[in-house]
Amino acid sequence: MAGTKAHAADAPRVRRNREDEVLLAAIDVFHRKGYATASIQDVADSVGVLKGSLYHYIDTKEDLLARIFAESDEQSHTIMQEIAALEITAVERLRTFARTWSLWYLENVERSSLYFNEWRHLTGERLERIMDQRHRYELYVTDLIDAVVREGEADPDLNSRYAAFFVLSAINVLPSWYKRGGPDAPEHIAEVWADMIVGMVCHSEGRRKPRSGGGRSGT
Numbered sequence: 001m002a003g004t005k006a007h008a009a010d011a012p013r014v015r016r017n018r019e020d021e022v023l024l025a026a027i028d029v030f031h032r033k034g035y036a037t038a039s040i041q042d043v044a045d046s047v048g049v050l051k052g053s054l055y056h057y058i059d060t061k062e063d064l065l066a067r068i069f070a071e072s073d074e075q076s077h078t079i080m081q082e083i084a085a086l087e088i089t090a091v092e093r094l095r096t097f098a099r100t101w102s103l104w105y106l107e108n109v110e111r112s113s114l115y116f117n118e119w120r121h122l123t124g125e126r127l128e129r130i131m132d133q134r135h136r137y138e139l140y141v142t143d144l145i146d147a148v149v150r151e152g153e154a155d156p157d158l159n160s161r162y163a164a165f166f167v168l169s170a171i172n173v174l175p176s177w178y179k180r181g182g183p184d185a186p187e188h189i190a191e192v193w194a195d196m197i198v199g200m201v202c203h204s205e206g207r208r209k210p211r212s213g214g215g216r217s218g219t
Contacts, residue, residue, distance in 0.1 A: 025046035029046055035121050068114060089153075102190040137168065142161055145164055
């Protein structure tokens with residue numbers, strides 16, 4: 001028995017990987033205090049480790065924010081891939097997207113709030129990547145709406161680019177007013193949002209075209 005204990009004591013210690021804890025703590029801290037005000041020390045205190053220990057997982061505070069955004073984009077891509085694989089009509093694809101993405105925002109309200117309120121704190125290539133990704137979301141939703149038009153379920157003169165901005169704005173605003181534990185369940189809100197988004201696309205004329213040379217929406 002003594003030999004066994006000695007052997008166990010001599011065994012190399014396995015470092016606990018706390019990367020997920022660090023990211024979750026950072027989401028909470030950045031959301032509560034604001035990215036500009038929050039510090040690495042605040043995140044370390046939330047995780048329960050020394051400040052220096054965090055640098056095993058990150059390089060800088062901006063690196064931490066960028067990794068939160070990258071993880072959020074990965075989850076969004078998974079949702080889009082799953083929707084793309086469904087054999088459904090264009091209208092149902094738009095409805096499924098609106099319902100699923102709205103629900104993700106409501107179930108991840110702190111993370112999604114950071115994504116659309118704190119992205120301007122990124123710099124250099126990190127900022128370029130997030131701007132490019134936001135533009136890809138615009139194109140994705142525009143394509144969904146174009147498919148609805150092609151199937152004859154929306155006005156043929158519907159401005160799909162404006163409609164996409166409208167849809168994204170409607171979903172992006174959810175974290176600004178939704179409170180956990182409110183009277184309406186996230187699933188109910190997501191269903192209502194999906195109904196209104198499909199109703200707007202399928203019954204709106206939206207004939208005005210964007211001016212030539214218009215830039216990105218910034219959604």
